[in-house]
Amino acid sequence: MYLTRDEEALLNGELGDSYALAMKVLTVVGDALKAERLISVVHAHVSGISYFNIGDAGVEFIESLAAGNAKFQVFTTANPYMVVKGTSYGELPGDLISKQMRVINSLRVMGAATFTCAPYYVRRPSYGEHLAWAESNAVLYANSLVGARSNREGGPLALLEGLVGRTYAAGVHLDEGRRPTCAVSVKVDQGVKLSDLSLLGLRVGELCPDSIPFVEGLEGLTENGAKAFLAAFGSTSNSPMVVFNKLTPGGKELLADSDFKERFSVDANSLKSIYSEIREDASSEGVVYFIGCPHLSLDEVASVINYVRGRGGGRLEGRELWLGVSEELQLDKGLADSLAELGVRLIRGMCPVTTRLDLLGVRYVITDSGKALHYMPKLAGVKVLIKDRPEILKEFLRR
Amino acid sequence: MVQAFQVSKVFGADHVCGVLMVTVKPFSFLGDVAVDSAEIRGVGRVADSILVTPAIVGSTVGPYILYALSRRGTAPRALITKSIDPTLVAGCVVANVSLYRLLGGDSDLDVLRLLSGAEACVSEGMLIVRR
DSSP, X not given: OXXXXXXXXXXXXXXXXXXXXXXXXXXXXXXXXTOSSEEEOSEEEEOOOOHHHHHHHHHHHHHHHHHTTOOOSSEEEEOXXXXXXXXXXXXXXXXXXXXXXXXXXXXXXXXXOOBOSOHHHHSOOOTTOBOEEOOHHHHHHIIIIIOOBOOOOOHHHHHHHHHHTEEESOGGGSGGGGOOOEEEEEEOOTTOOHHHHHHHHHHHHHHSTTSOEEEESOTTOOHHHHHHHHHHHHHHOOOSOOEETTTSTTHHHHHTTOOOSEEEEEEHHHHHHHTGGGOOOOOSTTEEEEEOSSOOOHHHHHHHHHHHHHHTOOOOTTOEEEEEEOTTOOOOHHHHHHHHHHTEEEEESBOGGGSOGGGXXXXXXXXXXXXXXXXXXXXXXXXXXXXXXXXXXXXXXXX | OEEEEEEEEEESOSEEEEXXXXXXXXXXXXXXXXXXXXXETTTEEOTTEEEXXXXXXXXXXXXXXXXXXXXXXXXXXXXXXXXXXXXXXXXXXXXXXXXXXXOSOHHHHHHHHHTTTSEEEEETTEEEXXX
């Protein structure tokens, strides 16, 4: 791989061990993927920061980089962390919180701007821009809905790329790496629900676990619908991108000379029976309603708040609705205070999916997210039911 | 009986041996692997194995799981996959786990599945399995 003099200096450790490690990993990855050079990125996004996921080894790895005085060379954000606070449930054991704080502090010392799984709401990328993002839903959003370019980096890789402000010129950074090879024709009813789009995303991911799909039949998709589909898709597929017919910027050019190796058809209505076994009745004890995987936009939060306020509460005693949002989301204080009275909690910069909620006494989570459905039983130690967002809000508010 | 399958090195050692372990389906390091026991749920313990899988899927947090296994000395000695992606490569470099690409088609995977548990070595571009 061709390296500039500056890149060689970094690789040779002239600016310290952390930058040298970053360049070593980047060049091996680049060579493996036959990249001819490195390219500059404008935004790095780090995943893999929940202590429950990365354990002591991850804490030590991230701390070692910060201890070497390494700083991010480009705008860098990071995924939400595992601590859930500000709810009526208790807190995690102090030693776990302390280890999580070590990760957060190290990332802040290196220059991380904020913690969210929706970095596209913090700094919206532009068409054609090169990114080094590691959160699967965000990578899929950037490539599929904006036409920006990011491979699906691993947590440590995006961290290291942020330190040197570069990535390898391969994969979806190149035009040829963006061509779909798996065609999926989907059938959905008009006004399809977000939760059904989530289930559809899981299914399309299973059908195309390792290839970029071209999806026909979702031409009327809203941005929120696409976000739900993509987050679920990323749980079952490795692909960094989905080409939506007529929606993905630059998609038409990518279809020229298309060579689909596989073709599938999916009827969204048939998925309900496949996933019916995960729909069971939750008892009222330890039930949390959770919307915000991925984190919600300001518009989505406003829409939920307006609905809840309009109904004037009336929730079952002890039930809470958690809304996952970035640390940065600006909400009028009076509004936020009234939410607490209604049992609505803003979970800022945190991720219930990667938190052991069973340790807090939560037993069931009712959510509209296919991604949460996929990961929470394994990671959060709770049972998960998927329902549509309006259905969740109505159930939360029922007397 | 000795059987050989063509592989190409992506990262790490030129020669490595271990017990062959083959997963039928792609798996995710996050969620499917228990770090404390170094087990892939429903498959078995991966420590010191030559682990063959069609692909690694799921969360991009996976490399830290591999790094954690490596720090504990319970990582596979080598990973052999049909598909190579940057998350997987970065995880292997940071965790210092050798990585190879399986060059044959699905039929190779089908045969390898039947050989799971046998002694295997990677050498000179070949995965050699003895049983």
